[in-house]
Amino acid sequence: MNPTTITAQPGTPYIDVVREFDAPPELVFRAHTDPELVARWLGPRGMHMEVVEHDARAGGGYRYVHRSREGEFRFRGVFHTVVPDKLIVQTFEYEGTPEHVSLETARFEDIDGRTRLTRRSVFGSVEERDAMVASGMENGVRDSMERLAELLRPGRVIVDITMSLDGYVTAPGVDLEHGLGVGGEALHAWVFSQTPREQAILATTFKRTGAVVMGRRLFDIVDGPHGWSDEMGYGARQDQSAAPPVFVLTHEAPEKVRLADRFRFVTDGPASAIGQAKAVAGDKDVVIMGGGSTCYEFLQAGLVDVLTIHVAPLILGGGTPLFRGDAKVRLELLESEMTAYAQHLTYRVLADN
Numbered sequence: 246m247n248p249t250t251i252t253a254q255p256g257t258p259y260i261d262v263v264r265e266f267d268a269p270p271e272l273v274f275r276a277h278t279d280p281e282l283v284a285r286w287l288g289p290r291g292m293h294m295e296v297v298e299h300d301a302r303a304g305g306g307y308r309y310v311h312r313s314r315e316g317e318f319r320f321r322g323v324f325h326t327v328v329p330d331k332l333i334v335q336t337f338e339y340e341g342t343p344e345h346v347s348l349e350t351a352r353f354e355d356i357d358g359r360t361r362l363t364r365r366s367v368f369g370s371v372e373e374r375d376a377m378v379a380s381g382m383e384n385g386v387r388d389s390m391e392r393l394a395e396l397l398r399p400g401r402v403i404v405d406i407t408m409s410l411d412g413y414v415t416a417p418g419v420d421l422e423h424g425l426g427v428g429g430e431a432l433h434a435w436v437f438s439q440t441p442r443e444q445a446i447l448a449t450t451f452k453r454t455g456a457v458v459m460g461r462r463l464f465d466i467v468d469g470p471h472g473w474s475d476e477m478g479y480g481a482r483q484d485q486s487a488a489p490p491v492f493v494l495t496h497e498a499p500e501k502v503r504l505a506d507r508f509r510f511v512t513d514g515p516a517s518a519i520g521q522a523k524a525v526a527g528d529k530d531v532v533i534m535g536g537g538s539t540c541y542e543f544l545q546a547g548l549v550d551v552l553t554i555h556v557a558p559l560i561l562g563g564g565t566p567l568f569r570g571d572a573k574v575r576l577e578l579l580e581s582e583m584t585a586y587a588q589h590l591t592y593r594v595l596a597d598n
Contacts, residue, residue, distance in 0.1 A: 247265045247267070247394065248264075249262065249386065249387050249391075250262070250263045251383055251386055253378050256371060257374070258367060258368040258369070258371050258373065258374045259365055259367055259374065260365070260366045260368075260374060260377065261365050262363070262364040262365075262366075262386055262390070263363050264362050265356065265359060265361050266360045266362060266397055267359055267394075269355065269358055269359070269360060270353040271329075273353055273360040273393075273397065274329060274333075274353050276393060276397065277301070277333060277351060278327070280299035281296075283296060283299060283309075284296045285449075286392040286396045287309070287392075287393075288311050288385060288389060289384060289389070290392070290579060290580055290581075291313060291580065291581055293311070293312045293313070293442070293582060294309055294311055294312075295309060297309055297310060300324070301333070302324060302327055303324060303325060303326060304323070304324065304325075305324045306321065306323050307321065307322055307324070308320070308321040308322075309321075314583075318339070318341070319339075319341070320338065321338050321340060322335050322337045322349075331352070332350070333349075333351040334348070334350050334351075335349050336349070346369070347366045348366070349364065349366050349367075350365045351364045352364075399527075400455075400528055400530065400531065401531070401550040401551055402519055402531045402533065402551070403530050403531070403532050403533065403549070403550065403551040403552070403553055404533045404543060404544060404551070404552045404553065405450065405533070405534055405555075406553075407432050407433055407436070407554075407555040407557055408554050408557070408567050409556075409560060410556060410557070411560045412566050412567055412568060413537075413561045413565060414432070414535065414537040414565050415429050415432070415537070415561075415565040416561045416563070419564075421465065421466060421469040421471060424463075424467070426561075426564050426565070429561065429564065431557065431559055432557045432559070432561075433557075434586045435555060438585065438586050440584065440585050442584050442585075443586060446584070446589060447480055447483065451480035451488075453529055453530050454479070454480075454489050454526075454529060454530050454531075455489055455526025455527055455528075455531065456490055456492060456522035456523070456525045456529075457479050457490070457491040457492065457531075457534055458492045458493075458518050458522050458531060458543075459492075459493055459539065460535065460538065460542075461496070462539075463536040464491075464508065467504075468503050468504055468508070469503075472503075478504075478507065479491065479534070488507065490525055491509070492511050492518050492522045494511050494515060495510055496512060497512060498510035498512065509521070515542060515543055515548055516546070516548065519531060519543075537565045540567060541568060541572065544574050544594065545572070550593070551579070551592065551593060552574075552576060552592045552594055553589070553590065553591045554592075555589050555590075556588040556590060557587050558586075575595040576592035576593065576594060576595065577592060577593040577595060578590070579593055
């Protein structure tokens, strides 16, 4: 584990932050300059970040918004010096107090293929620095550094599934015509909504995914007559020409496959399915999308790094459960976000299960 060190020496206008990452400087630097990546780690957990502008070059500006139940928090600044993979110097300003501007320096040091990130914030006075410390910025900094470490960790294995409030991933009556059970379509209302945030969650997950794993029962449904199509597939209505390959865990490969170009079949167990999926995914994520018993099997086998559950606001009273009565999985909450149609929860699966 690489701890984050935060130092604010009494009587000085500085805050120093040091953290080491198991990634080379070019990747850590890119995570600071690519707007799409910045939005995935900068800020406290539980905040949604919108990057309005991020022009990481000398003289370029940046502006972003953090949103939570407490409201909106807007920040901006100007990049003064940008040396690829080595140095970024920029100003930082909270738009709520525009009279207070700090100068931030980030240095990226190569340590045998790893990176030591050293950040120094210089404030206009000791009083301004002390006010920043008293605001609780330490929690936000530590969350940001942990989220950055998670982002830089390649090839995570993620269970990503939608569940009702009472723990079911389908309603009763699942068959080839009713893939979510009879009346279970409401589970996926968030997937087919047109709200910008829900669509952004889908799109981001789709882009991060390098391979998908599913069980045979789910395959029979999505490859069936009422299943996926040229326009519909993994990620719902995302561009299916860019969809990742799907590995199907099964005892025996089917004789006929309707969407043959999308699927590969694994008959020698969960560990093999993950190994084959990782080989294809590279530094992207492997997503286990279902069904419920398959997700549970991978969790119990200790093959999962992250569990993402989209909790739909309904009670089904029966159907396919995600967890069985003997389930014992220890989790650590990483993210929680409420949208119009679901509560999106992301957990780290602890290794000592």
